[in-house]
Amino acid sequence: MQPLQIQNSLTRKKEVFKALNSPHVGMYVCGPTVYSNVHLGNVRTFLSFDIIYRYLKFIGYKVRYVRNITDVGHLVGDTDEGEDKIGKMARLQKLEPMEIVHKYTNDFHDVMRVFNILTPSIEPTATGHIIEQIASIEKIIDNGYGYEVNGNVYFSVRTFSEDYSYGELSGRKIDELMSNSRALDGQSEKRDPLDFALWKKADETHLMRWPSPWGVGFPGWHLECSVMSTKYLGDRFDIHGGGMDLKFPHHECEIAQNVAANKTENPVGYWIHGNMLTVNGRKMSKSEGNGFTPEELITGNHQLLKRGYSPMTVRFFMMMGHYASTLDFSNDALIAAEKGLSKLTNAVEALGKLEGSSELNKDVDVAELSQKCYDAMNDDFNTPMLIAILFEGVKWINSATDGRISLSKDQISALKSLYSDFVNDVLGLSSEASENSMTGAEGNEDISTNLLDLLVELRSDAKANKDYAGADRIRNTLSNMGISIKDGKDGSSWSHE
């Protein structure tokens, strides 16, 4: 079997994965800033890392997965100036900032649940780690890489870059960065334009603020991730992920802060960046009017959508692209995904009903298929390749269902465990209705199943009694509901179209 290889954004190479403290793996992913409803680009990012988390666990690692909630310090424009995103929304909605935080954290959790994205091990918040952030700033200042001016504290990129490399992750050279950045206008307190805020002074009008050795204020945006990742995963840990747009300056600053505070070089083993979503070839954005929400995508309630698509269709669609490639949303692509998913789940359902023979089918090599599934995922979590391989097996299953080939009991049992492993556990494709055993949704599914079985029997009886009108009526009503009846040699059965 191929060993697991990961495309490391830091080295720009595909590298064999070696955990620092195997079988334990520490993974940190930058979570949402909870000032508005989560957008689909975020969903794609968290889905990509959900697959990575699932696969690492699947192959036996004990993963501590930390994904934070940014609830303070992220300023409008992602720079050091301007209003706090959450503070601004609190002002606009006339709510306390923590009401904004709670409202959009709930929205985020709801969306993650709908798409069957697993919850991480720890979900720390920036406001929950102010003391740790202050302690980290003190270390950075003590080590000579931070300076205070009028109650603000900045990170000195120039001083840092004299001792350590800066710009490695984003592939930028410090001299070019320096010469490309706008000269300071004389008003700025910063010594250099590349310097960034570790602590910001807050005046009386600022809603979220805390006392610190430098006066009342709040932490800089980049700092929280440095502090929370190392608090829960150690000064050095295995994997750090996030969206491509966070690579610079956010992740570059994180590395600098970690090194400056803890003097540990290479604080992160593997950096992984997810790519963005486009819509009909153009970047998805609210201002372009092509930035629909997860809910609009599911309900179909948006001008660019012909109709709604189920959460598992969207999940499957997103996995049909590799996490590091851009992915283009279009109605055609979603419809194709819906068909593909339906083909896959119908095959898995049919597999459950197959009865095997005692004879091995020598043209069918399930072990090889399984091997190829692992190899696909071991090749930098290549989900589109995995899906293509799973469809090779679907051909066997469909041929066996139609009676064109036969499979042995052992082959069927091996296929069942393969599809259960890779479709349910790794790809996380759940049956749409089996969300939570406590909600009663499964109960409904059972009721539907029982009712459909009864209707199929009644239709067979009608046909046997030559009541063809009655039989057609059942078939047509079900067809209108998206359920098709198939007549086979062993009787009739129903399936979702």
Add this chain to the structure above:
Amino acid sequence: MQPLQIQNSLTRKKEVFKALNSPHVGMYVCGPTVYSNVHLGNVRTFLSFDIIYRYLKFIGYKVRYVRNITDVGHLVGDTDEGEDKIGKMARLQKLEPMEIVHKYTNDFHDVMRVFNILTPSIEPTATGHIIEQIASIEKIIDNGYGYEVNGNVYFSVRTFSEDYSYGELSGRKIDELMSNSRALDGQSEKRDPLDFALWKKADETHLMRWPSPWGVGFPGWHLECSVMSTKYLGDRFDIHGGGMDLKFPHHECEIAQNVAANKTENPVGYWIHGNMLTVNGRKMSKSEGNGFTPEELITGNHQLLKRGYSPMTVRFFMMMGHYASTLDFSNDALIAAEKGLSKLTNAVEALGKLEGSSELNKDVDVAELSQKCYDAMNDDFNTPMLIAILFEGVKWINSATDGRISLSKDQISALKSLYSDFVNDVLGLSSEASENSMTGAEGNEDISTNLLDLLVELRSDAKANKDYAGADRIRNTLSNMGISIKDGKDGSSWSHE
């Protein structure tokens, strides 16, 4: 209409509710300590305050509802000594404390969602407010009511009681408390046995600890609620709730802390305490083996349960008792609740199908019924009385459905809005399947409904064709699934038994 009256635990009187800053209402409820799965007693408490939250909003108040998550400082035995509950569980499960916190916070949220308990406005955590707790301790010390010994800080109950009253909420007299408490053994650092910890020193082995002016440690359990309630609701706010078992010492200490830190007397306008659950007449507890979990109650997977009960049955059952009375769990009581809920929801469903006449039925006074619903809720949120009144209206609906009386269009429309208001909005009884518009569960419900309608038609056809065996087969299969077919003068219909 009667004004809203609340039984105030502080004054032991039923008092007319007057908001400090109407139409705004600030309400704080002590949330769970997230070190294990939430137990049913907690569910009852949060359900009681869910009703209060819903009703206050329903009658027009703008409620800021704060319910905390205790993720540090709550010690085993609820005293000042012993291991931190979360730290202990982290040690036992070999997890980081914040993994324990995340795991059981998720469980708590899942259970709240299943029972249709609304999320509060803000859900602050103790670890997210260490700085505020330290600031509060400093104020208490400055005001003369706290003292430090060896890195621990205690609240001086005796000093406080010389200036303010202590024991008012729990009805205890300070002298009796003093004489009843065990004498200090000489080893204790406390000046008086009634003193309680505001800050505890933590040694190296303690997992959760923060720097403070008194050294490294963690806050006392009672402090977080004082700090978080006043941070988000102000030094004085309207309602504070929690389970009866928290009245002393937790809530008594909260009052003392608030007064000592802010010098505001009567920091809380109305104290409300929910009562406990018993099982077959005995206190529910894990050690007695009668403490089943919410999930066991729903699945029926516990020796004391004959079968499972749906979340809405449990919700309805709990509302059949007044929040301030004990409530006894038994299979018979749950079965009775299930029948009652089914009767109520069937009537609401039938109401939707009623066609009114042009003539007013003078024996039916919907306005008076509505008045009585408000009066019941205004009488200290008396849900059992509300339910009894709703059943008065059910009689009218059933009589109208059977054709024994007729109602005017206006009367039907008034009844519809009354039942929608009080059954859905106030009592929060949702249709079991309509959990989340995004999960597709509603779609399943639609499928079942369509299939059932089709089966009822097929059965009618079979009867018309004198195929009685076929008709009975449909009826019997549905009956096995808990669905009954009723034949009426306008045709047949189905309902859940």
